[in-house]
Amino acid sequence: MSRVDFAYGAVHRLRMACGTAARHVAAGRRLLVYCTDERRLQRFDALLWEFDPTSFIPHALADDPLADQADVILVPDAASLDRIPSLHWLLNLDLDCPPGAERFERILEIVSGHEADIQAARRRWTQYQQAGHDVRGHRLPADHPAAGNHRRT
Incomplete structure (x- = not known):
């Protein structure tokens, strides 16, 4: 089964996801990013372009011919993921x-302080546990750049 890590307390879920993607690329790991919400995936894609003006996170949509060469592959649906x-x-x-x-060996989940995000994360946590995955929670420390009391996703 997979290990699932929930990082909760993010001020801005998608910005923290960009930081997570950047750390994986820097460590030489490729990463799939799954999201069926077209608007959210488009916002994440745009944020990857502007996240760090001094670097580039090579990424592509799953159906892009260059996806095999990208470090981060954006996956918009279950069929593409399969x-x-x-x-x-x-x-x-x-x-x-x-x-x-x-x-997957590891699944990463980022949870903001927004109530709808918290409720959805609780449902996912329960589903992962019921499926037998190793689920772990990590509260972001208050001084972490992605943590805070803001309610944005």
Whole structure:
């Protein structure tokens, strides 16, 4: 089964996801990012372009011909996720658990302080546990750049 890590207390979920993607790329790991919400995935894609003006996070949509060369692959639906060989690491930006979660060594979840985000994360936590995954929670320290009391996702 997979290990699922929830990081909660993020001020801005998508900005923290960009930081997570950047750390994985810097460590030489490729990352799948799953999200069926087209607007959210587009916002994340745009943020990857502007996240750090001094660097570039190579990324592509799953159906892009260059996806095989990208360090971060944006996956918009379950069918695309099924077609992609597992890269071991998946960042879930969806409100539901990714299908076939057991295929991944690690699943990363980022939770903001927004109530709807918290409730959806609690549902995912329960579903992961019921499926037998190793689920762990990590509260972001108050001094972490992505933590805070703001209610944005």
